[in-house]
Structure formats: structure tokens, C-alpha cells
Amino acid sequence: MVSLRLFLFLCFCVFVGSVLSAQQWTMDDVKVYDDFDELDTSFDLSGDSIHLINFWATWCKPCVEELPFFEEARELLSDEKIKFTLVSLDFKKQIESKMLPFLNEHKIGSEVVVLTDGKSNVWIDKVDPSWSGAIPITMIKKGDKHLFYEVEFHSTEELLEKIKPLL
Helix, strand or coil: CHHHHHHHHHHHHHHHHHHHHCCCCCHHHCEEECCHHHHHHHCCCCCCCEEEEEEECCCCHHHHHHHHHHHHHHHHCCCCCEEEEEEECCCHHHHHHHHHHHHHHCCCCCEEEEECCCCHHHHHHHHCCCCCCCCCEEEEEECCEEEEECCCCCCHHHHHHHHHHHC
16 A cells, blocks of 8 residues: 555656646747848857757648657757757737647747748748748758758658758
8 A cells, every 4th residue: 555655646746747847838938020030130050050940830730740850859969059949930919829828738848939020922032042931841050051841741750860961
């Protein structure tokens, strides 16, 4: 009986610890950019770090389906010089009602910023001239190397294959 109580107590502690350690996203945690140029200048792409930038939205099914692969890759590469940034294209009025609950529910740990600049026809070419405007897209940058993928990733391994040559 004592061992069952001890087991239940340990399970409770693990559960409480995991709940407490999970980030709870609030508006203070998310930077909102109303203008693409502000977002573009916020990225420090210098140095020898890899920067993975993914454009996505909660209303985009392929985007949502691939996010776990980015989170797993981020955890697997935590000892590397790599920064994961998720650029949400969610609507400004839905950040608190849809995006933040989504981030909390899915325990997203990557940096998340929101771009609400509706003039996408003006800034899409600034991201990459080959971009059709569809999401998800992923850019991986290191120094003067710029890789662009207008695809949905279907596994962590598939994503890691694109990152590893730059490690």
C-alpha cells in the first residue's frame, strides 16, 4: 500500500512539474509587427548561427500539421547555434482568441512573432522572389547561404535533412 501511495505521489509530482514548466503564452510574449519592414529589420542574421524562419498561421492546416516537426527539431538541436522563429500570419483580432490558445495547447517553445501587414503583395518578393505567397514556407539562413522551401514538411527527419548541411 505504501508503494502505491508513493507511486501516485510521484506521478502527481511529474504531472504538476510538466504543467508548471510549460510556457503559458500571453500577449506580452508575442511581438506583433504591423509592417513587414519592421519584422525584416528585427532579424539579426549575422554571425555563424543558423536562422530557421517559418511563415505559418493557425488557419492553415498544412502549417499546423508540420509545427510539431519544428518543435522536435528545435529540441534535438538545442546544443547547436540555431534559432527557430515562427512568423504567424494570423489576423490581429484573433491573436488572443485563437493563436495564444493554440500556442499553449500545443506547447510551442519556439520564438513566435506575428506579422499583420496585409500588403503581402508588396513584401512577398522581399522574403524570396520565388515565393508564390502560399504558406507554409520555411527559410533557413546562415551567413550568405539562403535556403527557401515552399513545402510542407512531413517529418522531423525531412526537416533535419534541410538543416544539417548548414550545421
